[in-house]
Amino acid sequence: MKSIYSKAQMDYMKAKTVFENRASVMEKKIESTRKTTEITQQVMEGLVLETGFHDAYNDMVLAENALIEWSHSTIKHEKTYRENKHPIEDMYENLNGSPEMRAQIIQLAMKIR
Secondary structure (H helix, E strand, C coil): CCCCCCHHHHHHHHHHHHHHHHHHHHHHHHHHHHCCCCCCHHHHHHHHHHCCHHHHHHHHHHHHHHHHHHHHHHHCCCHHHHHCHHHHHHHHHCHHHCHHHHHHHHHHHHHCC
16 A cells, blocks of 8 residues: 655655755766866856756755654644653754754654654
């Protein structure tokens, strides 16, 4: 049976896939450029824009933010949340200060059904 995902989860999965594809294209482009040209900051900036990596990254961050917001409002109806309200709220408040915490919340948000 297929899993049922929320719109926020679907949007995140789509944005992540596009980002990973753009990252792969960019890696290949860097390798081919490196053979003929020194990779300077200016060259790298051009490759980032040319490959669509920048837009894909921005779209993924927006999708992550929407997923985090959705998960925060969704879990408030769970018994576990009510029993652990303060630690969970602290986790959400500090997610932008810690990439590890942000990644953990995103992983947990993808498990919500």
